[in-house]
Amino acid sequence: MSNETQWYATGRRKEAAARVFLRPGTGEITVNSRSLESYFPRKTSRLIVMQPLALTENVGQVDIFVTVKGGGPTGQAGAVRLGIARALAARNLADRPVLKKSGLLTRDARKVERKKYGQPGARKRFQFSKR
Secondary structure (H helix, E strand, O other), X not given: OOOOOOEEEEEXXXXXXXXXXXXXXXXXXXXXXXXXXXXXXXXXXXXXXXXXXXXXXXXXXXXXXEEEEOOOHHHHHHXXXXXXXXXXXXXXXXXXXXXXXXXXOOOOOOOXXXXXXXXXXXXOOOOOOOO
């Protein structure tokens, strides 16, 4: 494998979209030109991002360069996770069944429901007054 080899994948979750570039390397993860620890200070977000790498035993074997925008921290972490999982599946077809079985290749289609008129929220109603 030459150093020019790289795999690309897109991950989306809620309103967040992540572009993931996977290259053979030492395990360095860069998110929006920052380190993983600096961009995702919450341990849970970092665990979510690392899930596909740990599952396929690729921790420390690939460098990952990510640009992510939109949404909040949880949505962005989910988007990065999906992008990494898709890139790993494209890199090595043997990893695909493992990733698929654990549900990491499935796009979570849940989004925030829109607010309806005449109501304070999507489902909540204003207090009913009989008199």
